[in-house]
Amino acid sequence: MLQVFGQARHKVSGSVADSTNKQISNSKVMIILLKDTITTKTDEYGNFSFSRINPENFRLEISHIGYLTYKAQYSFGEEEKHKKLNKLILKPSNQMLDEVVINAKPNPVRFMQDTVEYNAAAFRVNEGDNVADLIKQFPGMEVDDQYGVKTMGKEMVKLRVNGEDFFTSDIKEFIGKLPAEIVSKIQVIDDFGDEANFTGIKIGEPKKMLNIVTKAGMNKGGFGGISGNAGTNEMIGSGAQFNLWDGLKQSSANLNANTSNNGAGPNRSIRLGLSHNNKIGENMRAGVGYNFNNNSNAFSNEQVIESVNPEGNFINNSQNQGDNGGNNHGLNSNVNFNNKKIFLDGFLNANYNNSSNQNRSSNRQSGVILQDLMNSSSASSISPNINTGINFSKKLINSNNSFSGRFSFSTSKSNSDQNIRTNTLYYDKSTGILQKDSLLNRELNSRNGQENILIGFNYSIGLKKPKDTLGRQSINIGYNASASKSRTLVATFVFDNTSNKVFFVDSLSTSFNSTSLNQVASLNYNYNSKKKRYNFGLNASPNILSNRDLKLQRTTYNNTFNYTPTLNFSKTLSESKMVSMNYQGSNRNPTINQIQPIRNAQSLQNIIVGNPDLKPSFSHNLNANFNYSHIKTGRSLQVSINGSAVQREIVENVTLIPDTLNSLKQITRYENVNGNYQVNSNYNLHIPISKNKSAIRYSGSVGFSNRAIIFNNQKAFGKGLNFSQRLGSNLTYNKMSVNAEVNYSVTSNNNANNLYRYSEYQPIGIGQIGAPAFFRTKTFGGSLDSRLQLKALNLNGGINYNKNHNDGTGAQSIQDVTNVNLNFSGRITIRKSYYINFYGSKSMYYGYSLPNANPFILSGGLEKSFLKSKSLRLSINANDILGQGNNLSRTVSGNTIIDSRNRQQTRVFTLNLNYNLSKFGGKNFRVDAD
The missing domain is CATH 2.60.40.1120 (Carboxypeptidase-like, regulatory domain)
Incomplete structure (x- = not known):
């Protein structure tokens, strides 16, 4: 009334x-x-x-x-x-609602300020699907084999469920375990942090967070399981994991132990984890966790590497064998308090890691360099570290004003000892006759330590209320300072093969201290309302970097001062349309290895020398986004544009110099250069044809970049255009679905940063040399996948085609590769609790440098389920019955193509017993393994 x-x-x-x-x-x-x-x-x-x-x-x-x-x-x-x-x-209701049949076509995507929301009801969810299966259908989102998630090309870094932290908040750990049937919506959120949510002041570049909104009554449950397995590859193992979830009350425990032979040797792992999070009182929550890992893994790898260079081509055939092992202990704790007037967030993390590895390798180099290298090394290291911090915010007497402060401290150490033995065989380039056989034994002892401290504050002064009564405007004054101190001691000893004595090598040893102080003072204006948010201001960043050589008693100083604007804008034009823009500047100091003025001769053919005169680099990053969806039809368009430029970027200066036998070796130094930039855009168009049945997807990207290359002390720039297009469609019925896709891309590969710094296997001879010669890669591919689901029969099949062409001046033999893969799998149900599983694939590889077969993989298994929920299962499986497993991969970076293959044992017969727990809201849900 x-x-x-x-x-x-x-x-x-x-x-x-x-x-x-x-x-x-x-x-x-x-x-x-x-x-x-x-x-x-x-x-x-x-x-x-x-x-x-x-x-x-x-x-x-x-x-x-x-x-x-x-x-x-x-x-x-x-x-x-x-x-x-x-x-x-409003809190979700815990009571189950009666099923409501909605005949209206659900809108698949909704755009709000800082949020893209996907409605699970608008997508296909089958029994047994996990959350990752659901996300794979969303326009603009990608899920890799390790459950890493990207949205419009950006990595998602945090998981929440119903707006609350979920156990470890690790996306990769949980989206493969949670059933898709409990999901109501999934939100992609621009997260500025809990402090920003408390104060309402959102400044800087947000991180991408994934939030799962469950259906009513599904905000509690338990999931996990117990397993035991044995196999013909010396496999034996067991494990148990349980996660209990009731809102903020979250407890988990897991214990796993496995051993097997992976084809290269023994592979063993032991894992233990415990954690508990809960609410304390009305406004506080806290959590604590402990993790232990013990592992020992043998490996065997072979590679063919071709680099195109003005001096000529480098071809390196290498084989690596060895094993890695170690232990890691991790203890973490956190506390959070929020009573709407005071916000406090604190953490304490401690880790202790020790590791050891053995490596043996052989390399045959041809082209400009003709020599063989045989190398063996062993190393051990110990690395303890502690990290703690606290964030504090308070709304003052005038509720429009607030004060925030932050403090963090971390300390870490690393002690390592290496023993390296290198045998180098030099050949005459014209005759191929062995000229010299060189043997060098050396030992490197390293002692490193580092401390970091960060302090900062922000004071917000609320201004007169705008016309929008729910809006807020403020002036914000901030200061942040980060101080770091590091110490490095490297002692190198060489074994004399003639006298059997050990000598200390002063020129390959160092004692070095580095200190840095990075500061940012900021002043900005912030406005926030129901439809619009923006802030702009100015940052001043004075930075001090000092390096002291304790041997030479010499100190160098590199100071910089940067002014940068700040800009953040977001506007919701309507419920279906949103635009945003963000600019961010950031400082990056050189690493300790880049500034140490000593010769790192772990690889005699690839010597690295630091530069104590390096200055910090400064990055400018600008990105803009536009999102649109049509409420009635469900059509959506997402567009993003990203640009970056780097001042004083630290790049490698690679020179080739003759050695004593007129061969060549590589010297890598570091320099600051200007002129590096990149601009790229991503777009995604999604057109639903009918409710949950079919859709057309079109996506792509266009990018321009300019990368500096320094080779033989000559600087050049590599300009590049990257272009990709992808067109796909899906057709879904109650019992059948079909997906088809074609794609085309052109990649300039002008990012010539040394690929090996990210590689598991470091080169012994000449490394990848950045030079003004790049491979231009053209790729064409297509795929067709189908799925049939009947009451007693599930069938899946598909074909994938990929052709890769590389243009490079002077390239010899490994330019083009083609992959064709046909696969099928199925599951037959007999008398409700017996199952026959089968899988087969035929792969055809063309153009690789490594010898390969075209394997036909055939696998199968028998399975029996127990209990009413069918959660207990006993299975016998035969993997790769014909023993034709063969894995090949190709990587193209800059002027280098790498073909690689890891040795593995694929023909394995296993016996498995599993109990799976997946119960939410009092109901059991099946989650099928991928």
Whole structure:
């Protein structure tokens, strides 16, 4: 009943959101006044407003399907004309709702400020699907084989469920374990951090966070399982993992132990993990966890590397064998307090790691260099570290003002000992006759330590309220300082083969200290309302870097000063349209290895010398996004543009110099250069044809870049154009689905940063040499996949084609490769609890430098399920029955092509017993293994 009061004096306004701080539209809001009731609904942004209210006291009730009703009593203070309520949070209802059949076509994508929301009801969810299977259908999102998730090319770094931290918050750990059937929505959120959510001040570049919103009643459960297995490859293992979840109360325990022979040798791992998180009191939550890992892994790898260079071509055939092992202990804890007036977030992490490795390698180099290298090395290291910090924010007496402070400290050490034995065989280039056989034994002892401390504060002064009563504007003053101190001691000893004595080599040893102080002082203006958010300002960044050589008693100073603007803008044009833009500048110091002025001669043919005169580099990054969706048709368009430029970027200066036998060896130094930049755009168009049945997908990217190359002390720039297009479609029926895709790309490969710094296998001879000669890669591919699901029969099949062509001046033999793969798999159900599983694939490889076969992989298994929930399963499996497993990969970077293959044992027969727990809201859900 609506009552209008003749002597109205007061106004009430506020907003309604869920536990993820996202607005809830169309909620019923009631103000109860004695015998009268005023009713309204929240708008599309979750806002509501009442005016002309006379009584001093009133009761507020807010209700929405799937949420608990919010009830609260309020009163107006003296002289208070307008009561502005903080964001009111509705909690999900724990009671299961009766199934509601919705005939309307659901909108697959919704765009809001800082959020892209996908409606699970608009996509196909089959029994047994996990969350990763659901995400793979979303436009603009990608999921890799390790469950890493990217959105419009950007990595997602954090997981939450219903707006709360979920166990370790590791996306890769959980999206393969959670059933897709419990999901209502999945949100991709631009996360500025918990402190920003508390103060409302969102400055800087956000990180991408994945938030899973569960269906009503599905916000608690347990998942995990127990397993045991044995196999003909000396496999034996068992494990148990259980996760108990009830909102903020989260407990997990896992223990796994496995050993097997991977084809290169023994492979052993032991893992233990315990964690508990819970709410303490009304406004605090805390958590603690411990992890232990022990592993020992043998490896065997072979590679063919071809580099195109003005001096000629380098071809390196290498084989590597060895094993890695070690232990890691990790202890972490956290505490969070938030009573809407004070926010506090603290953490303490400690890790202790020790590792050892043995490596044996042989390399045959041809082309410009003709020589063989045989190398063996052993190393051990110990690395303890501690990291702690606290963030604090408080809303002051004037609630429009706030103060924030932060402090963190970390310390780490690393002690390592290496023994390296190198045998080099030099050949005459014209005759191929062996000229010299050189043997060198050396030992390197390294002692490193580092301490880091960070302090900072931000003071926000609230300004006069804008016309938008739910908006906020402020002036923000901030300061952050990060100080770092590191110490390095390297002692090199050489064994004399003639006298059998060990000598200390002063020229290959060092004692070095480095100190840096990075500061940022900022002043900016911030505006935030229901539809628009922006801030702009200025940062001043003075940076001090000093390096002291304790042997030479010499200190060098490299100081820089940078001014950069700050800009962050986001506007929701409508419920289906949003635009945003962000600029960020950042400083990066050189690493200790880049500034040490000694010769790192671990590889005699690839000597690295640091540069103590290096200055920190400074990066400018600008990105913009536009998102659009059509509410009625579900069509969506996502576009992003990213640009970056680097001042004083640290690049490698590679020179080739003759050695004593007129062969060549590589010297790598570091220099600062200007002129590096890149601009690229990504776009994704999604057109649904009918509800959950078919859609057309079109996506692509265009990018330009300019990369500096220094070779033989000559600087050049490699300009490049990267271009890719992808067109796909899916057709889905109740029992059958078909997916098809074609793609084409052109890549300039002008990013000539040394690929090996990211590689597991470091080169012994000449490394990848950045030079003004690049491979241009053209790729064409296509795929067709289908799936049939009947009551007692599941079938999957597909074909994938990929052709890769590399253009490079002077390239010899490994330019083009073609891959064709045909695969099929299936599952037959017999008498409800017996299953026959089968899998087969035929792969055809053309153009690789490494010898290869075209393997036909055939696998199968028998399985029996037990219990009413079918959660206990016993299976016998035969993998690669014909023993034709063969894995090949190609990597192209700059002027280098690498073909590689790891040795592995693929023909294995196993016996497995598994119990799987997946229960949410009192209901069991099946989650099939990928």
